[in-house]
Amino acid sequence: MGILDAFGSLAxxxxxxxxMLAFAIxxxxxxxxxxxxxxxxxxxNPADGFVVLGATILAGTAILAGGVGFxxxxxx
Numbered sequence: 001m002g003i004l005d006a007f008g009s010l011a012x013x014x015x016x017x018x019x020m021l022a023f024a025i026x027x028x029x030x031x032x033x034x035x036x037x038x039x040x041x042x043x044x045n046p047a048d049g050f051v052v053l054g055a056t057i058l059a060g061t062a063i064l065a066g067g068v069g070f071x072x073x074x075x076x
Contacts, residue, residue: 034055
């Protein structure tokens with residue numbers, strides 16, 4: 001049963017990775033909309049590249065900050 005457990009673990013890891021990637025892409029789209037709306041409210045008209053850059057930085061740091069809390073040393 002060790003091989004079946006290994007394949008089950010591999011399949012669940014791949015599925016979790018795909019779901020996390022889908023949520024990351026979705027959060028990037030939402031963040032692009034928020035950054036664009038905030039720039040419009042402020043009366044700014046930035047280029048599309050800067051809107052995507054700002055949204056990518058915000059979404060990336062949010063993803064990293066969400067994952068940092070799970071990194072606990074095994075000795076404790």
